[in-house]
Amino acid sequence: MYDVIIIGGGIVGCALARELSRYNLRLALLEKEVEVGFGTSKTNSGIIHAGHHSPPDTLKGQFEWSGNQQWADLAQELKFGFKQIGELLIAHKHEDLQYLEDLKKQGDARGVTGLEIWGQKRIRKEEPNLSHTILKALHAPTAAVINPYEACFGLIECARQNGLELFCNHPVLSIKKGKNNFSLETPQKNFTTRIILNAAGLFADCIAAMVEANNFSISPRKGEEYLLDRRLQGIVTHLIFPPPSTTSKGVLIIPTVDGPIMVGPTAEDIDNREDLSTSYSGADKVFAAVLKSCPSISERDTITEFAGLRAVSENNDFIIELSPVINFYNIVGIQSPGLTAAPAIAIYVTEILRDNGLSLVRKQIWKANIDGPPHFAAMSPEEREAAIGEDPAYSRIVCRCELVTEAEVLYAIKHGARTLDGVKFRVRAGMGRCQGGFCTTRIMDLLAQESGVPLTEITKRGSGSEICIPRHDIIPIEDHR
């Protein structure tokens, strides 16, 4: 029997996993997708918010600043990219100026450091490519960018080396409440545990409903994002925020941690929790909004687009509490600034567990650091020469757009990548301007070789998304007639 089972391997589940792995607990995480971070987290904008956006009387407001302050250390310990580039919240209209003032006051009161309102001269100097109609901007130097999936991979790898058991491809089908425990059914096997932490994101209400702990509901809010060619890299150097709308922080210009600019997201309430489609209207909204603040960004520079679904609770705030069912905790409705808040949420949940009587004894040995993945593109010529000297797999380029070597792909596979997307999100192979035209078959070869399966079993992101079919598996003759 497990002490704690976390349901859901998004950023919240992964942060919980690492935090709880500090203690002497038998701990497991069940994820329905083939790898962690493959749900909402993968499509997140990747922004560590500066800490001043959410009102103080909300859980969002309680955790965004404390979460913000943990990311620099996390990135160092877990070896993922982190750039504290700061954000600019811009105002085009006089009626928005008061909003900037109010937000600055809110941040100052919380202790968010460095907030400053810039006039046109300063904006022009720091961001010459922004629209000249911008009147003022609130600069928040504490905002940063990361790749959310890298954070998930890092957190979970750290948790695993400290004893967490990870079960991907294990969707929870039912939960039965016993006297002192829960039993969970998945297609592969059943689990029993004393405590359940429900971090199932978009499906958190479905999971909670299995034990009638669903005193809330979750609805999907879609966001479309558009990634632009490296040609535009550097066109802005800060995160650019417009004044927010009622449903979101608006359409942003995001200098991603890898360099390329991304624009988005939209915010559209929808019904279908699996609708990850992009649309003409979404693109129109994004580029219309972006052009207003940065006129030289063109939709013709798009290299790819994708959509994600935020898990929105009915009061628009996080829900982090013991459910009506004892030992079943809901950590749900974690939308923006959920990524920022996740490490703080994990600590908070740990405190609730302790307050509710869970005995938390720190492990004598707990490793905070993981060995990061190698990154050939970032090496100096001397480092490259040394790496190739040690392992010739560094001398073969698998992805030319992002300069990824075979050694890095093999490392990713060794550390959990099972799919084309899994490799892509770990090493960037396939994310560049050719969008996998060159590397797809090479990565498929390596995945097949390392896992000893034929090419036809390699998937994009799990069963049902096979990339190719066997040659003899053709259409039956009758279909042709």
Place this chain on the structure above:
Amino acid sequence: MKNQLQKNYAVVIIGGGPAGLAAALGAREAGAEHVLIIDREVETGGILNQCIHSGFGLHYFKEELTGPEYAERFSQQVLSSKIELLTDSYVLNITPDLKLEVISRNHGYLNLQAKAVVLAMGCRERTRGAIRTPGFRPAGVMTAGLAQKMVNMKGVLPGRRVAILGSGDIGMIMARRLVLEGCQVVGVFELHPYSSGLSRNKVQCLDDFDIPLHLSTTVAFIHGRKRVEHLTIAPVTTQYVPNLNQSWDVKCDTLLFSIGLIPENELSARLRIKMDPSTGGPQVNSTMETSLPGVFACGNVLHVHDIVDFVSEESLRAGRFAAELALGMRRPGDNIALYPGENIASCVPHSLSSDREQIIYLRVKQPVKNATLSIGDRYEKKFKRLIPSEMVKLTLPPKILDHFFGERLRIEVSSGEAE
């Protein structure tokens, strides 16, 4: 291949596809001693190795060959011409003084010095993102070239029921290839009111196999969460805007994109070579030299060709000029700038010299019939039909530039009837 590598070369050629192979031969012919081809694949031949259909070599060899056969003829000549090959290798960087940072499976990390460099990296395919096709992001969406590699090199199929967006040559060739493999090709959908590939490919690959070509249509939505399930197809207006009110659904499990090629100029961009936005390749003078002295370009990295025969011809010349430079020979510089006028989408080279024969490649913007192509008041040629998907090659005798004292010439197509 494990041999003793030099550190210094007269001519280093980046890319061992048809352009690189021909450039190397050209360089040797012109007398360069140490010529090196660097290629990222294990074998030379480039994309030709996966083009197992026939139709190559009609101009160059006056016979019909498959892609691998065409490549083989050049590879054999290269092997017997004392040209060094560095395959399974990758050029990470070139400096303006022509030092190359190279990694190689067999030789490890290398620093090489060249007197002249020929860029022959070829091109890549445009992808879904470039035309922003909305919808889901399932498996089963790929470029036609990737599908070709899967079928011809890996022995697997991309799917069973296939739709193709774009009537580029690779798309049409793959339509036929997949039918021969037992797949169903439900249709080729083309945004333009005319096919984007060679006329012969439309006839031989689509018409002969009863594969429907739908002009002025596009894929307006990709459905299917894990795997492609169906597509929304919409007709487009003359402004290329999809008309969703008249859309229809097509059931398929695979969507191939054949929507054009882009010269692969990452290295060129790093060298800050002057580029031509209309070709996506470097600007070159009449010796195929780019804006950076000693750096030449040829083949699809310079501008996308329709047929490999022209690539070979152009690259032989580029190789020769590169060798001449490496050997210290100096030709008179170009004295006439060539620039595109009416109905010219692009032309290469970008300048001419009045002291020798000149070869110009160009494409029109719009299809026209009974057109006159002119270069200033110096040259005129009638064409029955000109279409954007078929490149025009002009060979100009030096005498047409005799007693021309201007500095620029405008090349244009006029008096044609629109198709």
